[in-house]
Structures are given as structure tokens and as C-alpha cells.
Amino acid sequence: MEPVNTSTLSNASNIDLGHCNAHCRIILITLYGMVLLGGTTGTILMSRLMFKRNSQSMIATIVLNIMVLHSILLFSLPFRLSYYVLDVWEFGFFACRLASGVIYCHMYFTFVFYVAIVILRLLIYFKKLQMQELQKYHVVVLSIIIWMTGGLIFLPIFFLQYGTDSSYSEHHRCFEFYKDLNCRKFIILNYSMIVIMITTVMTLFLIQMGVIFQLIKSLWPDTWAHQEFRAQIKSFFFLLVIVVCFIPHHAFRVHFIQNYSKKENSELVLYNEIFVALTTACCLDMLCFIGGVIH
Template structure:
């Protein structure tokens, strides 16, 4: 709390001339910035604590399962995102970007890359467990190299998709101010970016709905078969853990994509939507707190 009070005092003493020179459409007011600073501070503190403790636990346990390997990939993604958060906090506290336009594009793209790659790895865990349940996959058949190959493929495909988009096109409009950052919404005037956004929205929501229906069917089936001692069975607990990943996706990722549909259509008519969009993007980083939940589960 003392840290948040200090940040609040720093924000109140910001040079008002800087605020007046900012674009009215793009300006993030005090209330919006306080929400963003609070969110990113909590994620930075909790996420860093969770990833460090979880990493140490995994090293001690020497687990070589496919699930453990996927979780390790998620930890790496979280570390990359957490390393970018101090840049975001610095910007929202000072209301001025001091690290150059290229760094701005990199930091801005990291949050999207993290969101989509984390979503893919979450989905991979859920699908692997469903395949095992439906006897389409035997746990004994899965070797560590299967998980390594899967991880390499996901990273390569993700890089081939996101790197050309974010580093060659995203945020390259010369009209963007060098003193402002994370405000590349004018790219949505380009048809290719609109199409890409709609495709990602459809893919994510369709995937979540499909997996949710399958997961609920499996859990109901297991509950009926194992009642009343279902919690004593590892298979039931594994499927419940898969629900946790779906819950993280729904809470952290779906609000951004649901709001994105409205934002793409209306951002020109309502400048406040830019602020709401930034808050929705910040919400996606809360998934970094998942490691704290894993730690409590492992301890229990």
C-alpha cells in the first residue's frame, strides 16, 4: 500500500504541461493510469514470486512429463512478460515514453505474444488430458522429447506469425508520437489488422467454448461413475485442474477479445474506448499469477 501511495503522489506531481500537450483522444486520465499501475504492480510482484518459487519446485522434482515441460514453457513466457512490465509502469507513472519507438513496439508486442502463446500452451495441456481420458493417448507413450518437439513447434509457428506482423508493420505509422506508447489503435484502420483481429477473436472464443463443453461432459461422466469418492481418483483431479486453465482463459483473455469487437467498430467515435481497451489488455497479464495457484496446489 505504501508503494501505491508513493506512485499516486508521483503521479499528482507530474508536469501538467506534458498532460496538456498530449492528444485528447489518446490521453489516459489519472483514474485509468491508477488502475493500470495497480494491475501491473500486482502482476509484477505476484508473478515474479510465483515463477521463482515454481521454477525451484520443478528443478527439485526433476519431472520430465509432458505437462511439466509445457508448464516450463509457460514460466518462460511469464518471465519475458514480467521483464517488460517495468517499462510500462515507468510510462504510466511519468506519462512520457523515454526508451525510443522501437523499444515501445517491442514492449507492446510482448504482451500480445505472451497472451496468445500462453493460450496455446494452456490449450495443449487441456487437449493432452482429454486425449488421455478418451484413450486416444497413453501417458506411457509420451516421452520428454515429444513435449520438447511440441514446444519447439509452438514457438516457431508463433514466431513466424507474430514477428512479421509486430516488427514489420505494427506501430510503424510515422504519425505516432515518440513521447507516447501503447497507443497503436490507428493501425485498426488497415484492413489486414482488422481481419487478423477478427480471426483471433473467432479462434479463441470457438476454442474455449468447444473445450468447455468437452470438459464439462467429461467431469459429469466422471462424477457419475466415481461418486461419492471422485476426489480420491487422480483422473478426476486432473480434469478439474484442466478447468482451472479454462477459467484463467475466460477471466484473463476473453474480456479483451469480447471488448475488441466493439472497440474495432467504435474507437473513432468514443475516445474513452482507448482507455478501456488498455485496461482489458492489462487484464490479460493477470494470468501470470497462475503459478501462485500451482504452488498452493502442490503444497496442499
């Protein structure tokens, strides 16, 4: 009777996981499909607009970096979609690691560039930085520093640590690298990123709201007619994108790390994948600009 009971339990477990995976796939196909369509449309239209205007401003240069990041992520999404549609990964183990790593690389690099825009505008507002002192090459240098620093941090983790466990090498499965959270160094890394992102966003959010309220008070009733106010509203928009797309993933990550185990809680895995997918929705930011949400 013992073998029969073991088999029954195993089958029940597989059914639960299979139902979770099927439900997860439907949600992820919808999310990634919307991001791919909207993000691609927004990035293409914004590229054409920037090309026509030939803007040399510091913000335009940073936005160009963000568009490059979006393009890299959007290129990887069809591979993700094929996996969730077919439930089979056909592109090799390294491509699986790469497609999985790109989504995190995109999130953190985009976060840094968003924060750079907000900080630069705040420095100008508080007279700590003069617009005429900024040349295009200053922002180009800043962009190169961000890319190089991020690369020096990300690449060693990706090639030497991320998803290198031999248990991941099954050719038909992919994007299950959350199992690395059983490793102490990845737990510490995740907690560090959570604290850094949430602390940074909360600090900038409070400062930004204070600036906006101060401008409303001093410029009322023709607030929107002033370029300075519109610039700060744009900064607030970037912070709002971080709050909507990135913070939910990091807030849930705390619960996920504390409760996930080698038993693989399928419900937590489902929610984790959904929150990871939500981070890609920041690619719709350019569509918001084109659509007139932010002029």
C-alpha cells in the same frame, strides 16, 4: 471569434483526454503492479519446486514453456509501469513497439500452451493417446513447433506491420498502436483471432465440463481421491484462466473495432487498455498452484 472557439474546443478535448489518461494510468499501475509482484513470486516459487521435483512429465515441460513466457512478460512490465507513473516514454520507439508487442505475443503463446495441456489430457481420457507412448522428447518437439510457428507468424507482423506508421514516433508517447485498427488488414486479423479463441474455448469448455460431470457420476463419493479427476480439474483451471483473462479482452475488442475511429474515443481507449492489462493477470496462475488452489 473563430480562432477563440477552435482553441476552446481543442482545450476541452485535451482536458477530457487528460482526465481519461490520468484515470487510466491509476488503474493500469495498480493492475500491472499486482501482476508484477504476484507473477514474479509465483514464477520463482514454481521454478524452485519444479527443480526440486525434477519432473520429466509432458505437462511439466509445457508448464516450463508457460513460465518462460511469463518471465518475458514480467521483464517488460517495469518499463510499462515507468511510463504510466511518469507519463513519458524514455526508452525509444523500437522499445515501445517491443514492449507493446510482447503483451500480445505472451497472450497468444500462453493460450496455445494452455490449450495443448487441455487437449493432451482429453486425448488421454478418451483413450486416443496412451501415457506410456509419450516421451519427453515428444513434448519438446511439440514445444519447438509451437515456438517456431508462432515466431514465423508474429515476427513478420511485428517488424513489417505493427506500429510502423510515422505518426507513432513521438518520443514521449507509447502504447497507442490501437490506431492500426483503422487499417482493414488489422481488422481482419483481429476478428480472426477473436473467432478462433472464443470458438476453441467454448468447444473445449463444453467437452471438459462433460468429462468432469461423467467422472463425478462414476467415481462418487471418492471423486477427489482419484488422480484422473484431479488431472481434469487442473485442465478446467487452465480453461478458467483463459475465460477470465483473455476472453473479456476479445469480447470487448469486437465493440472497440466497430466504434473506434480516428477521433479517438477516449472512453473506449481507456477500457481497451484495461482489458489488455487484464490479459497479463494469467501470470498469477503459478501463484495459484503454489498457494494450493490446484494441487
